[in-house]
Amino acid sequence: MRHIDIQKDTSFVNEFEETLHTEGPFSSWKLFQMNYQAALTTMAPSFEGLKALDYLPQMDFMEHQISSARKAIEEMNGRAILADEVGLGKTIEAGLILKEYMLRGLVKKALIIVPASLVNQWAKELNEKFYIPAVTFRKSYPWDQYDVIITSIDTAKRSPHREQILEQDYDMLLVDEAHKLKNHKTKNFAFVKSLKKKYCLLLTATPVQNRLVEIFNLVSILKPGHLGDYDSFLKQYGKDRNSLKEDAYLKQLVQKVMIRNTRQNTQFDHIKRNIETIWLDFGSEEKKVYEQLDNSTDTFPAFSKITLLRELCSSREACYLSLKKMINANTEQKVEPITTAIEQLPQHVKAAKTVELIKQFNDRKVIIFTEYRATQVYLQWYLKENGILSVPYRGGFNKGKKDWMRQLFETKAQVLIATEAGGEGINLQFCNYLINYDLPWNPMRLEQRIGRVHRYGQKNDVHIFNMAIRGTVEEHIMTLLYEKIKLFEQVIGNLDSILAELNINDIESEIQSIFSTSSSSGEAKIKLNNLSSVINLTHQQAEQEEHYGN
């Protein structure tokens, strides 16, 4: 065949001549041979396959991660949407793809755009797991100084970075949480679309339930025209996914640019979640204080009252501290008796039960999640009293302290006590016992908690213990929300898009308002029940539409 461009090596012969002219330096025979050997070893003699696997012997990849990486490279030619469910290792797949391209000499310059909170974690994973020398963007680096740069979109799109970035020719553009780019009218979308790139990976956990037009927009970054042009796409498929009927052709097209693994179709499936709800009862003294608070409708605004009740279910300390903050001239008389009563309370029933549980687990590692700082401190003290060593973990810790705590947990302490903010980012696959000491009101946050242990790398079944106190707000949340939407058993990786679908921006305040606007607990129950029914229904609809991705 003719017309294949041949790029010759023009520098060799000239430089060699120069070296001969200056009489050296010349390689020894041994080192000359070794360079040849090294080049033979590092080259890629076949179009197919992942050379990177030989270079990452310390990694234990899962089957679906390897096949996804191959598919993205060999079938999709390096432009793909990676849309695995949460916890299946999209980052690992992306790292593997990037590594393969770098080894083959096809990618040198890469720009990696991720949420600000994940910048450091991406850098750590690429460096430690893949030996990819990725740096996080700092003000002092010019954008052309480093080959692999990780940044947040807010930094990247700001002047003067924006202008500099737009001048670069990237071999690889990687965008994490790409569903945030779904709207083609936003500045972020326009910015990403205008970047000069060769290969492109878009990572998202929730593409399928989105409106089809959002998928259309993501695809138009990767492969414009693949789904036709905007107007005819709208005409044919409509804006609203609810009006969609199954369309085999569209499904086929989407599959050409999107890879989606679910727990059902991966080996991951054999890791089970064992769920146990532990029901406890308040003693008579605690019950009395709880009722006292519950009846103090005129003392506190409704939403504060709910918070105080939740806190009392968690620890005396959490509730006590909040009450102390509320004391002023007007409320003093009414609050004082409650705080005095709290001071008299015995150790919390949940704390005692927690110690009992941990002792049953023998020496296994346990992670405890609580919503409240005060509970965290109390628990740490109480466990120590009972001879159990624990370390705290909070979102507010700096990175060094977080890493240290994680390491202490892995090597020294049996228990890690994390507050909610600790839910994001930390990976604790070596631990498979989790206690939800109290429950967040946002199911997304609960899923994130469980995702810390039930994720790629977990080798054992995961045991989850949920504590709830009968006859309190906890009972409502547990039975009417969580158990009803079966959140513990099945992964609702799409929960955030379900909530978006229902126009619920903040489920926590939704529930808060259910409690505070209901005049009786019976009324609150009915409303809560309705809420979970709607979530369930939307989830089922979404499940039916999964076939577009799978």
Add this chain to the structure above:
Amino acid sequence: MEINDLHTFLYDYFTAHHCEIVLNQNGMLTVQLTEEMDRALMNRPFYWHYIKKMGHPGEPKQLTLITNPEKRDGKHEWIHYGSPRLHQIVNHLRDHEKYTKLFERVETYKNQALFPWLIANIKISYQGKQKKDEMVSIGLHLVNGTMRLKMMEELQYKELQNTISDYCYTITPMIKLHSGFKRIEKVLETYVDDQDHDWALQSQKTMAEEIDLLSHFYKNKTDEETMQKEISEIKKRYSPYIKFDVINGGLFYLAENAV
């Protein structure tokens, strides 16, 4: 001739760079680096800068590498294909061991002629949708124009050195370096031309398809600039080409019956 025993490879590498081997046990290698190797591998330019400024000779470090993963101890570096250290060593070889002039070692008491060969190890990369590499080791007799393949394999058991043996003398090349290299390139061009290039056809086909889709996408719009940008991205990704990359090469003086 690929590296099949990393431990031996590293041992040879450090020995060839005159580093003392402090410990060479099964799966573990400790070497006393020379200043040159310390500068090349230990990433501490400031140390060397200041120590020299202060008039001290400096103290090169010892380096311990674990080649057998079973022997990992958490204290010393585990080196393997893909580890940054090996990457560094491979790059060091690539940058420093590119040119040579070697003479075959001959034990003789009579005058003996050595004939000049230009030898080049060239990596041919075929880049379409995907990429693959092929290595060609080629030699050209600079007097009679004979060409041979697999030169490195042929020569691997020969003793070659940077100085000429006693009683030996070299024959002056008839073919100049530049034209010799052109001959080698010509042969490689013919070699690749004769191949089946299905990979390139496939790549061109995909390129045409994607450009076609793209022009449909932008048919109603006036955003010519974005469209041109994206067309050029597609071309960059799919335009097939072949690349010759000389890994290393040199002038080899070999005895008449050498190959």
